[in-house]
Amino acid sequence: MARDLYWSLLSLNHRGQQSHGFAVLNAEGISRSVGLGPLPEVPPEIPDGEIGIGHARYATSGGSSAEELIRDAQPVVVGGPGRRMALAYNGNVANAMELRRSLEASGALISTGSDAELIALELLRGLEASGLRSAMSRLSTRVDGAYSLVGIIDDGTVFAARDPNGIRPLFTFESGPLFIAASETVAFDMYGVGPAVPVEPGELVVASEDGVHHHRYAPPRPEHICSFEYAYFARPDSILGGRYVYEVRRELGRRLAARHAGVARRVDSVVPVPETAVDAAYGFHEVSGKPVETLVFKHRFVRARAFMSGGGERQGLISRKYNVSKRAAGRRIALMDDSIVRGDTLRHLISALRSVGASEVHVFSTFPKISHPCFYGVDMATYGELIGYNRSPNEVAASIGADSVNYQDLDDFLEVVGRSACVACVTGQYPTEKAALLAAAALRAPGIRGRITEVIG
Ligand SMILES: O=P(O)(O)OC[C@H]1O[C@H](OP(=O)(O)OP(=O)(O)O)[C@H](O)[C@@H]1O
Numbered sequence: 001m002a003r004d005l006y007w008s009l010l011s012l013n014h015r016g017q018q019s020h021g022f023a024v025l026n027a028e029g030i031s032r033s034v035g036l037g038p039l040p041e042v043p044p045e046i047p048d049g050e051i052g053i054g055h056a057r058y059a060t061s062g063g064s065s066a067e068e069l070i071r072d073a074q075p076v077v078v079g080g081p082g083r084r085m086a087l088a089y090n091g092n093v094a095n096a097m098e099l100r101r102s103l104e105a106s107g108a109l110i111s112t113g114s115d116a117e118l119i120a121l122e123l124l125r126g127l128e129a130s131g132l133r134s135a136m137s138r139l140s141t142r143v144d145g146a147y148s149l150v151g152i153i154d155d156g157t158v159f160a161a162r163d164p165n166g167i168r169p170l171f172t173f174e175s176g177p178l179f180i181a182a183s184e185t186v187a188f189d190m191y192g193v194g195p196a197v198p199v200e201p202g203e204l205v206v207a208s209e210d211g212v213h214h215h216r217y218a219p220p221r222p223e224h225i226c227s228f229e230y231a232y233f234a235r236p237d238s239i240l241g242g243r244y245v246y247e248v249r250r251e252l253g254r255r256l257a258a259r260h261a262g263v264a265r266r267v268d269s270v271v272p273v274p275e276t277a278v279d280a281a282y283g284f285h286e287v288s289g290k291p292v293e294t295l296v297f298k299h300r301f302v303r304a305r306a307f308m309s310g311g312g313e314r315q316g317l318i319s320r321k322y323n324v325s326k327r328a329a330g331r332r333i334a335l336m337d338d339s340i341v342r343g344d345t346l347r348h349l350i351s352a353l354r355s356v357g358a359s360e361v362h363v364f365s366t367f368p369k370i371s372h373p374c375f376y377g378v379d380m381a382t383y384g385e386l387i388g389y390n391r392s393p394n395e396v397a398a399s400i401g402a403d404s405v406n407y408q409d410l411d412d413f414l415e416v417v418g419r420s421a422c423v424a425c426v427t428g429q430y431p432t433e434k435a436a437l438l439a440a441a442a443l444r445a446p447g448i449r450g451r452i453t454e455v456i457g
Protein backbone atom coordinates (compact mmCIF):
# COMPACT_ATOMS: atom_id res chain seq x y z
CA MET A 1 0.00 0.00 0.00
CA ALA A 2 2.81 2.44 0.90
CA ARG A 3 4.28 2.16 -2.59
CA ASP A 4 0.95 2.82 -4.32
CA LEU A 5 0.27 5.71 -1.98
CA TYR A 6 3.64 7.21 -2.83
CA TRP A 7 3.17 6.97 -6.60
CA SER A 8 -0.37 8.32 -6.47
CA LEU A 9 0.65 11.30 -4.41
CA LEU A 10 3.59 11.93 -6.73
CA SER A 11 1.06 12.32 -9.56
CA LEU A 12 -0.51 15.15 -7.55
CA ASN A 13 2.71 17.01 -6.76
CA HIS A 14 1.63 19.87 -9.05
CA ARG A 15 -1.15 20.69 -6.53
CA GLY A 16 1.23 21.54 -3.71
CA GLN A 17 4.94 21.89 -3.24
CA GLN A 18 5.47 23.40 0.22
CA SER A 19 5.19 20.14 2.15
CA HIS A 20 4.13 16.55 1.69
CA GLY A 21 3.00 13.94 4.15
CA PHE A 22 1.35 10.61 4.87
CA ALA A 23 -0.79 9.09 7.62
CA VAL A 24 -1.19 5.34 7.81
CA LEU A 25 -3.33 3.11 10.02
CA ASN A 26 -1.81 -0.18 11.14
CA ALA A 27 -1.72 -2.33 14.28
CA GLU A 28 0.08 0.46 16.16
CA GLY A 29 -2.67 2.97 15.35
CA ILE A 30 -2.29 6.06 13.15
CA SER A 31 1.26 7.11 12.34
CA ARG A 32 2.19 10.24 10.43
CA SER A 33 5.27 11.30 8.49
CA VAL A 34 5.79 14.68 6.82
CA GLY A 35 8.56 16.49 4.97
CA LEU A 36 9.28 19.93 3.51
CA GLY A 37 8.94 20.62 -0.20
CA PRO A 38 7.24 18.52 -2.87
CA LEU A 39 7.21 14.76 -2.59
CA PRO A 40 10.77 13.76 -3.58
CA GLU A 41 11.68 11.43 -6.44
CA VAL A 42 13.40 9.14 -3.97
CA PRO A 43 10.51 7.68 -1.96
CA PRO A 44 10.63 8.62 1.73
CA GLU A 45 9.99 6.06 4.51
CA ILE A 46 6.24 5.49 4.74
CA PRO A 47 4.94 3.11 7.41
CA ASP A 48 3.06 0.17 5.87
CA GLY A 49 -0.56 -0.60 6.66
CA GLU A 50 -3.90 -1.41 5.06
CA ILE A 51 -5.14 2.17 4.99
CA GLY A 52 -3.27 5.38 4.29
CA ILE A 53 -3.70 8.95 3.07
CA GLY A 54 -1.25 11.49 1.65
CA HIS A 55 -1.17 15.21 0.96
CA ALA A 56 0.88 17.62 -1.17
CA ARG A 57 0.36 21.03 0.39
CA TYR A 58 0.09 24.41 -1.22
CA ALA A 59 -0.27 26.57 1.86
CA THR A 60 -3.21 28.94 1.78
CA SER A 61 -3.18 29.43 5.54
CA GLY A 62 -0.63 29.42 8.34
CA GLY A 63 3.02 30.44 8.36
CA SER A 64 5.68 30.42 5.67
CA SER A 65 8.94 29.72 7.55
CA ALA A 66 10.37 26.19 7.32
CA GLU A 67 9.45 25.61 10.95
CA GLU A 68 5.86 26.71 10.39
CA LEU A 69 5.51 24.75 7.16
CA ILE A 70 6.55 21.56 8.95
CA ARG A 71 4.24 22.39 11.85
CA ASP A 72 1.31 23.04 9.46
CA ALA A 73 2.03 20.13 7.11
CA GLN A 74 -0.76 17.74 6.26
CA PRO A 75 -2.26 15.23 6.92
CA VAL A 76 -3.17 16.54 10.37
CA VAL A 77 -3.81 14.06 13.15
CA VAL A 78 -6.20 14.98 15.96
CA GLY A 79 -7.37 12.94 18.91
CA GLY A 80 -10.10 13.04 21.52
CA PRO A 81 -10.96 10.81 24.46
CA GLY A 82 -12.30 8.04 22.26
CA ARG A 83 -11.01 8.57 18.72
CA ARG A 84 -8.03 9.54 16.62
CA MET A 85 -8.41 10.83 13.11
CA ALA A 86 -6.06 11.81 10.28
CA LEU A 87 -7.26 14.31 7.71
CA ALA A 88 -5.99 15.54 4.34
CA TYR A 89 -7.67 18.73 3.23
CA ASN A 90 -7.82 20.69 -0.02
CA GLY A 91 -9.58 24.04 0.07
CA ASN A 92 -9.73 26.96 2.42
CA VAL A 93 -11.86 28.16 5.31
CA ALA A 94 -13.17 31.68 4.71
CA ASN A 95 -14.30 32.12 8.34
CA ALA A 96 -11.11 30.66 9.81
CA MET A 97 -10.75 33.28 12.53
CA GLU A 98 -14.32 32.83 13.72
CA LEU A 99 -13.89 29.05 13.76
CA ARG A 100 -10.60 29.29 15.64
CA ARG A 101 -12.13 31.55 18.28
CA SER A 102 -15.12 29.27 18.74
CA LEU A 103 -12.93 26.15 19.06
CA GLU A 104 -10.63 27.89 21.54
CA ALA A 105 -13.62 29.10 23.58
CA SER A 106 -14.79 25.53 23.91
CA GLY A 107 -11.41 24.37 25.18
CA ALA A 108 -9.81 22.93 22.03
CA LEU A 109 -6.01 22.92 21.95
CA ILE A 110 -4.89 24.21 18.56
CA SER A 111 -1.26 23.53 17.75
CA THR A 112 -0.83 24.71 14.14
CA GLY A 113 -1.56 27.85 12.15
CA SER A 114 -3.47 26.05 9.40
CA ASP A 115 -7.18 25.85 8.76
CA ALA A 116 -6.81 22.08 8.19
CA GLU A 117 -6.48 21.55 11.93
CA LEU A 118 -9.58 23.67 12.56
CA ILE A 119 -11.60 21.50 10.18
CA ALA A 120 -10.19 18.33 11.76
CA LEU A 121 -10.99 19.45 15.33
CA GLU A 122 -14.47 20.55 14.35
CA LEU A 123 -15.11 17.23 12.64
CA LEU A 124 -13.71 15.19 15.52
CA ARG A 125 -16.00 16.99 17.92
CA GLY A 126 -19.07 16.11 15.84
CA LEU A 127 -17.81 12.58 15.25
CA GLU A 128 -17.47 11.81 18.96
CA ALA A 129 -20.93 13.26 19.63
CA SER A 130 -22.99 11.71 16.87
CA GLY A 131 -21.11 9.92 14.07
CA LEU A 132 -19.50 10.93 10.80
CA ARG A 133 -22.54 11.88 8.75
CA SER A 134 -23.98 14.29 11.30
CA ALA A 135 -20.44 15.54 12.00
CA MET A 136 -20.20 16.54 8.32
CA SER A 137 -23.65 18.05 8.44
CA ARG A 138 -22.69 20.10 11.50
CA LEU A 139 -19.40 21.09 9.85
CA SER A 140 -21.28 22.42 6.83
CA THR A 141 -23.26 24.81 9.03
CA ARG A 142 -20.12 26.11 10.78
CA VAL A 143 -17.52 26.27 8.01
CA ASP A 144 -17.76 28.75 5.14
CA GLY A 145 -15.41 27.91 2.31
CA ALA A 146 -14.17 25.07 0.17
CA TYR A 147 -13.35 21.63 1.49
CA SER A 148 -12.52 18.37 -0.17
CA LEU A 149 -11.58 15.95 2.61
CA VAL A 150 -10.03 12.53 2.85
CA GLY A 151 -9.67 10.99 6.31
CA ILE A 152 -9.00 7.88 8.32
CA ILE A 153 -10.42 7.12 11.75
CA ASP A 154 -8.60 4.72 14.05
CA ASP A 155 -11.59 2.32 14.09
CA GLY A 156 -10.64 1.43 10.49
CA THR A 157 -13.01 3.81 8.69
CA VAL A 158 -11.87 5.75 5.62
CA PHE A 159 -13.93 8.61 4.25
CA ALA A 160 -14.04 11.21 1.51
CA ALA A 161 -16.30 14.28 1.49
CA ARG A 162 -16.81 17.35 -0.65
CA ASP A 163 -18.27 20.68 0.44
CA PRO A 164 -21.88 21.49 -0.49
CA ASN A 165 -20.75 23.75 -3.38
CA GLY A 166 -18.19 21.28 -4.73
CA ILE A 167 -15.57 24.02 -5.10
CA ARG A 168 -12.53 21.72 -5.08
CA PRO A 169 -12.49 18.46 -7.05
CA LEU A 170 -12.63 15.00 -5.45
CA PHE A 171 -13.07 11.53 -6.95
CA THR A 172 -13.42 7.98 -5.65
CA PHE A 173 -13.09 4.47 -7.02
CA GLU A 174 -14.32 1.31 -5.33
CA SER A 175 -13.91 -2.33 -6.28
CA GLY A 176 -14.07 -5.15 -3.73
CA PRO A 177 -11.73 -4.31 -0.88
CA LEU A 178 -10.08 -1.48 -2.84
CA PHE A 179 -11.23 2.07 -2.09
CA ILE A 180 -9.34 5.08 -3.46
CA ALA A 181 -10.12 8.78 -3.16
CA ALA A 182 -8.08 11.58 -4.73
CA SER A 183 -8.31 15.15 -6.05
CA GLU A 184 -7.59 14.27 -9.68
CA THR A 185 -8.15 11.33 -11.97
CA VAL A 186 -4.41 11.04 -12.75
CA ALA A 187 -3.95 9.51 -9.28
CA PHE A 188 -6.25 6.64 -10.30
CA ASP A 189 -4.39 6.23 -13.57
CA MET A 190 -1.31 5.54 -11.45
CA TYR A 191 -3.07 2.55 -9.92
CA GLY A 192 -4.36 1.50 -13.32
CA VAL A 193 -7.97 1.62 -12.11
CA GLY A 194 -11.03 3.56 -13.17
CA PRO A 195 -13.23 5.22 -14.02
CA ALA A 196 -12.89 7.56 -11.06
CA VAL A 197 -16.31 8.84 -10.00
CA PRO A 198 -16.73 12.46 -8.84
CA VAL A 199 -17.89 12.91 -5.25
CA GLU A 200 -21.05 15.04 -5.45
CA PRO A 201 -21.22 18.41 -3.70
CA GLY A 202 -22.49 17.68 -0.16
CA GLU A 203 -21.70 13.97 -0.43
CA LEU A 204 -19.86 11.81 2.10
CA VAL A 205 -18.43 8.45 1.05
CA VAL A 206 -17.54 6.07 3.88
CA ALA A 207 -15.54 2.86 3.48
CA SER A 208 -15.27 0.42 6.36
CA GLU A 209 -15.51 -3.32 7.00
CA ASP A 210 -19.24 -3.00 6.13
CA GLY A 211 -18.40 -1.89 2.59
CA VAL A 212 -18.67 1.50 0.88
CA HIS A 213 -21.65 3.74 1.64
CA HIS A 214 -22.61 7.04 0.03
CA HIS A 215 -24.44 9.62 2.16
CA ARG A 216 -25.76 13.05 1.44
CA TYR A 217 -24.96 15.27 4.42
CA ALA A 218 -26.10 18.61 2.92
CA PRO A 219 -28.90 19.50 0.47
CA PRO A 220 -27.87 19.33 -3.21
CA ARG A 221 -26.69 22.56 -4.83
CA PRO A 222 -25.21 23.27 -8.25
CA GLU A 223 -21.53 22.39 -8.46
CA HIS A 224 -19.44 25.56 -8.21
CA ILE A 225 -16.17 23.92 -9.22
CA CYS A 226 -13.25 26.36 -9.17
CA SER A 227 -12.74 27.40 -12.79
CA PHE A 228 -9.08 28.03 -12.03
CA GLU A 229 -8.74 24.23 -11.81
CA TYR A 230 -9.39 24.10 -15.56
CA ALA A 231 -7.06 26.95 -16.42
CA TYR A 232 -4.15 26.33 -14.06
CA PHE A 233 -4.36 23.86 -11.20
CA ALA A 234 -5.20 20.50 -12.62
CA ARG A 235 -2.91 18.33 -14.68
CA PRO A 236 -3.77 18.44 -18.41
CA ASP A 237 -4.31 14.66 -18.49
CA SER A 238 -6.84 14.76 -15.64
CA ILE A 239 -10.53 14.51 -16.43
CA LEU A 240 -12.72 17.19 -14.90
CA GLY A 241 -16.41 17.70 -15.63
CA GLY A 242 -16.22 14.71 -17.97
CA ARG A 243 -13.51 16.24 -20.21
CA TYR A 244 -9.76 16.11 -20.36
CA VAL A 245 -8.37 19.32 -18.93
CA TYR A 246 -6.02 19.71 -21.93
CA GLU A 247 -9.04 19.70 -24.25
CA VAL A 248 -10.67 22.44 -22.21
CA ARG A 249 -7.46 24.48 -22.35
CA ARG A 250 -7.21 23.98 -26.09
CA GLU A 251 -10.78 25.23 -26.50
CA LEU A 252 -9.95 28.27 -24.36
CA GLY A 253 -7.11 29.03 -26.77
CA ARG A 254 -9.46 28.68 -29.76
CA ARG A 255 -11.92 31.08 -28.17
CA LEU A 256 -9.20 33.65 -27.62
CA ALA A 257 -8.13 33.53 -31.25
CA ALA A 258 -11.74 33.95 -32.41
CA ARG A 259 -12.65 36.71 -29.96
CA HIS A 260 -9.50 38.78 -30.58
CA ALA A 261 -9.19 38.00 -34.29
CA GLY A 262 -7.70 41.38 -35.19
CA VAL A 263 -4.71 41.07 -32.87
CA ALA A 264 -4.39 37.37 -33.74
CA ARG A 265 -4.02 38.34 -37.43
CA ARG A 266 -1.32 40.86 -36.61
CA VAL A 267 1.13 38.49 -34.90
CA ASP A 268 3.72 36.20 -36.53
CA SER A 269 3.42 33.34 -34.07
CA VAL A 270 1.94 32.20 -30.78
CA VAL A 271 4.36 31.50 -27.94
CA PRO A 272 3.13 29.58 -24.90
CA VAL A 273 4.41 30.32 -21.40
CA PRO A 274 5.44 26.88 -20.20
CA GLU A 275 4.02 25.00 -18.89
CA THR A 276 0.34 25.39 -18.30
CA ALA A 277 -0.39 27.48 -21.43
CA VAL A 278 0.98 24.98 -23.96
CA ASP A 279 -2.38 23.37 -24.84
CA ALA A 280 -4.14 26.73 -25.18
CA ALA A 281 -1.46 27.91 -27.63
CA TYR A 282 -2.25 24.92 -29.85
CA GLY A 283 -5.96 25.85 -29.82
CA PHE A 284 -5.04 29.44 -30.73
CA HIS A 285 -3.02 28.08 -33.65
CA GLU A 286 -5.92 25.92 -34.85
CA VAL A 287 -8.21 28.95 -35.24
CA SER A 288 -5.71 31.67 -36.21
CA GLY A 289 -3.46 29.55 -38.39
CA LYS A 290 -0.45 31.17 -36.70
CA PRO A 291 2.41 28.76 -35.90
CA VAL A 292 3.18 27.76 -32.33
CA GLU A 293 6.77 28.75 -31.70
CA THR A 294 8.71 27.77 -28.61
CA LEU A 295 10.60 30.92 -27.76
CA VAL A 296 10.19 30.67 -23.99
CA PHE A 297 11.81 27.65 -22.36
CA LYS A 298 11.35 26.32 -18.86
CA HIS A 299 14.32 24.90 -17.01
CA ARG A 300 13.67 21.16 -16.71
CA PHE A 301 14.94 20.89 -13.14
CA VAL A 302 13.15 23.93 -11.78
CA ARG A 303 9.85 22.22 -11.21
CA ALA A 304 8.32 24.59 -8.68
CA ARG A 305 5.25 26.45 -9.85
CA ALA A 306 6.02 30.09 -9.28
CA PHE A 307 2.48 31.12 -8.45
CA MET A 308 2.34 28.62 -5.60
CA SER A 309 5.64 29.72 -4.12
CA GLY A 310 5.87 32.03 -1.15
CA GLY A 311 6.07 35.77 -1.88
CA GLY A 312 9.74 35.96 -0.92
CA GLU A 313 10.85 33.24 -3.35
CA ARG A 314 8.54 34.00 -6.26
CA GLN A 315 10.52 36.69 -8.08
CA GLY A 316 13.79 34.79 -7.86
CA LEU A 317 12.11 31.63 -9.08
CA ILE A 318 10.53 33.38 -12.07
CA SER A 319 13.84 34.87 -13.13
CA ARG A 320 15.61 31.49 -12.95
CA LYS A 321 12.84 29.30 -14.28
CA TYR A 322 12.71 30.62 -17.86
CA ASN A 323 15.06 31.25 -20.74
CA VAL A 324 14.09 33.01 -23.97
CA SER A 325 15.35 32.30 -27.47
CA LYS A 326 17.18 35.03 -29.37
CA ARG A 327 15.08 33.93 -32.37
CA ALA A 328 12.40 36.22 -30.91
CA ALA A 329 14.28 39.14 -32.50
CA GLY A 330 12.08 41.16 -34.84
CA ARG A 331 9.03 39.01 -34.22
CA ARG A 332 5.48 40.02 -33.37
CA ILE A 333 4.51 37.58 -30.69
CA ALA A 334 1.21 36.42 -29.19
CA LEU A 335 2.38 35.42 -25.71
CA MET A 336 -0.12 32.93 -24.31
CA ASP A 337 -0.53 32.34 -20.58
CA ASP A 338 -3.27 30.65 -18.65
CA SER A 339 -3.79 33.52 -16.23
CA ILE A 340 -2.51 36.88 -15.05
CA VAL A 341 -2.65 37.16 -11.28
CA ARG A 342 0.06 39.46 -9.99
CA GLY A 343 1.57 39.93 -13.44
CA ASP A 344 5.04 38.91 -12.23
CA THR A 345 5.60 36.12 -14.74
CA LEU A 346 4.57 38.11 -17.80
CA ARG A 347 6.37 41.29 -16.78
CA HIS A 348 9.58 39.28 -16.52
CA LEU A 349 9.06 37.42 -19.82
CA ILE A 350 8.04 40.47 -21.82
CA SER A 351 11.13 42.29 -20.65
CA ALA A 352 13.28 39.27 -21.57
CA LEU A 353 11.66 38.98 -25.02
CA ARG A 354 12.11 42.68 -25.69
CA SER A 355 15.71 42.54 -24.60
CA VAL A 356 16.42 39.99 -27.36
CA GLY A 357 14.61 42.24 -29.86
CA ALA A 358 10.97 41.06 -30.07
CA SER A 359 9.17 43.86 -31.93
CA GLU A 360 5.68 43.40 -30.44
CA VAL A 361 4.38 41.31 -27.55
CA HIS A 362 0.61 40.84 -27.31
CA VAL A 363 -0.52 38.91 -24.26
CA PHE A 364 -3.42 36.43 -24.34
CA SER A 365 -4.86 35.09 -21.09
CA THR A 366 -7.08 31.99 -21.13
CA PHE A 367 -8.62 33.15 -17.86
CA PRO A 368 -10.76 36.31 -17.76
CA LYS A 369 -9.46 39.32 -15.83
CA ILE A 370 -8.92 38.44 -12.16
CA SER A 371 -9.91 41.38 -10.01
CA HIS A 372 -11.26 39.88 -6.77
CA PRO A 373 -9.56 37.80 -4.09
CA CYS A 374 -10.07 34.07 -3.56
CA PHE A 375 -10.88 32.57 -0.15
CA TYR A 376 -11.31 29.01 -1.40
CA GLY A 377 -7.81 27.59 -1.73
CA VAL A 378 -5.96 29.79 -4.20
CA ASP A 379 -3.60 32.05 -2.35
CA MET A 380 -4.61 35.44 -3.74
CA ALA A 381 -6.50 36.78 -0.77
CA THR A 382 -6.15 40.56 -1.04
CA TYR A 383 -7.24 43.12 -3.62
CA GLY A 384 -3.92 44.93 -3.45
CA GLU A 385 -1.88 42.06 -4.91
CA LEU A 386 -4.06 41.59 -8.02
CA ILE A 387 -2.84 43.41 -11.08
CA GLY A 388 -6.35 43.27 -12.59
CA TYR A 389 -7.96 45.07 -9.65
CA ASN A 390 -8.94 48.60 -10.65
CA ARG A 391 -7.01 48.38 -13.93
CA SER A 392 -8.39 48.12 -17.45
CA PRO A 393 -6.72 45.67 -19.87
CA ASN A 394 -4.80 48.61 -21.35
CA GLU A 395 -3.59 49.64 -17.92
CA VAL A 396 -2.53 46.06 -17.19
CA ALA A 397 -0.66 46.06 -20.53
CA ALA A 398 1.13 49.26 -19.57
CA SER A 399 2.06 47.84 -16.18
CA ILE A 400 3.62 44.65 -17.58
CA GLY A 401 5.11 46.26 -20.69
CA ALA A 402 2.88 44.49 -23.27
CA ASP A 403 1.59 45.99 -26.52
CA SER A 404 -1.86 44.67 -25.61
CA VAL A 405 -3.49 42.35 -23.11
CA ASN A 406 -6.31 40.20 -24.48
CA TYR A 407 -8.34 38.45 -21.81
CA GLN A 408 -10.79 35.62 -22.26
CA ASP A 409 -14.31 36.97 -22.54
CA LEU A 410 -16.30 35.85 -19.45
CA ASP A 411 -19.21 34.53 -21.47
CA ASP A 412 -16.91 32.49 -23.75
CA PHE A 413 -15.15 31.19 -20.65
CA LEU A 414 -18.37 30.08 -18.93
CA GLU A 415 -19.54 28.41 -22.10
CA VAL A 416 -16.38 26.29 -22.00
CA VAL A 417 -15.98 25.55 -18.27
CA GLY A 418 -19.69 25.39 -17.41
CA ARG A 419 -22.17 28.05 -16.33
CA SER A 420 -22.22 27.07 -12.66
CA ALA A 421 -18.42 27.07 -12.17
CA CYS A 422 -17.02 29.48 -9.61
CA VAL A 423 -15.66 32.65 -11.22
CA ALA A 424 -15.81 34.76 -8.06
CA CYS A 425 -12.28 36.09 -8.61
CA VAL A 426 -13.56 37.55 -11.91
CA THR A 427 -17.05 38.69 -10.95
CA GLY A 428 -16.94 39.18 -7.17
CA GLN A 429 -20.01 36.87 -6.90
CA TYR A 430 -19.00 34.37 -4.22
CA PRO A 431 -20.90 31.10 -3.85
CA THR A 432 -20.76 31.29 -0.03
CA GLU A 433 -22.14 33.98 2.24
CA LYS A 434 -19.19 34.76 4.50
CA ALA A 435 -16.72 34.95 1.62
CA ALA A 436 -18.92 37.66 0.08
CA LEU A 437 -18.87 39.62 3.36
CA LEU A 438 -15.12 39.18 3.60
CA ALA A 439 -14.63 40.55 0.08
CA ALA A 440 -16.80 43.56 0.89
CA ALA A 441 -14.77 44.21 4.06
CA ALA A 442 -11.55 43.84 2.08
CA LEU A 443 -12.74 46.40 -0.46
CA ARG A 444 -13.27 48.88 2.34
CA ALA A 445 -9.68 48.30 3.48
CA PRO A 446 -7.64 47.82 0.28
CA GLY A 447 -4.31 48.43 2.02
CA ILE A 448 -4.49 45.13 3.95
CA ARG A 449 -1.32 43.06 4.01
CA GLY A 450 -1.44 39.30 4.54
CA ARG A 451 -4.32 36.94 3.93
CA ILE A 452 -7.66 38.57 4.55
CA THR A 453 -8.97 35.34 6.12
CA GLU A 454 -6.28 35.74 8.77
CA VAL A 455 -6.76 39.48 9.27
CA ILE A 456 -10.51 40.16 9.18
CA GLY A 457 -13.28 38.01 10.61
O1 LIG B 1 0.60 36.69 -12.87
P1 LIG B 1 1.40 35.82 -11.95
O2 LIG B 1 1.19 36.23 -10.52
O3 LIG B 1 2.83 35.72 -12.33
O4 LIG B 1 0.74 34.37 -11.99
C1 LIG B 1 0.36 33.70 -13.14
C2 LIG B 1 1.41 32.74 -13.60
O5 LIG B 1 1.69 31.77 -12.56
C3 LIG B 1 1.40 30.47 -13.03
O6 LIG B 1 2.55 29.80 -13.46
P2 LIG B 1 3.41 28.82 -12.54
O7 LIG B 1 4.83 29.13 -12.68
O8 LIG B 1 2.89 28.84 -11.14
O9 LIG B 1 3.09 27.33 -13.05
P3 LIG B 1 3.24 26.57 -14.46
O10 LIG B 1 4.70 26.20 -14.61
O11 LIG B 1 2.37 25.38 -14.30
O12 LIG B 1 2.75 27.45 -15.54
C4 LIG B 1 0.46 30.66 -14.20
O13 LIG B 1 0.57 29.58 -15.10
C5 LIG B 1 0.98 31.95 -14.80
O14 LIG B 1 2.09 31.68 -15.63
Ligand SMILES: NC(=O)CC[C@H](N)C(=O)O
Binds near residue numbers: 057074
Ligand atom coordinates in the same frame (compact mmCIF):
# COMPACT_ATOMS: atom_id res chain seq x y z
N1 LIG C 1 -3.94 23.85 -1.01
C1 LIG C 1 -4.72 23.57 -0.05
O1 LIG C 1 -5.71 22.93 -0.24
C2 LIG C 1 -4.39 24.10 1.31
C3 LIG C 1 -5.21 23.47 2.38
C4 LIG C 1 -5.26 24.31 3.62
N2 LIG C 1 -5.97 25.56 3.40
C5 LIG C 1 -3.88 24.57 4.16
O2 LIG C 1 -3.41 25.70 4.12
O3 LIG C 1 -3.26 23.63 4.61
Ligand code: SF4
Binds near residue numbers: 376
Ligand atom coordinates in the same frame (compact mmCIF):
# COMPACT_ATOMS: atom_id res chain seq x y z
S1 SF4 D 1 -12.55 32.60 -6.61
FE1 SF4 D 1 -11.43 32.01 -8.48
S2 SF4 D 1 -9.66 30.84 -7.79
FE2 SF4 D 1 -11.10 30.99 -6.07
S3 SF4 D 1 -12.36 29.12 -6.17
FE3 SF4 D 1 -13.44 30.67 -7.34
S4 SF4 D 1 -12.70 30.45 -9.45
FE4 SF4 D 1 -11.29 29.35 -8.11
Ligand SMILES: [Mg+2]
Binds near residue numbers: 273274275338345
Ligand atom coordinates in the same frame (compact mmCIF):
# COMPACT_ATOMS: atom_id res chain seq x y z
MG1 LIG E 1 2.65 29.54 -15.72
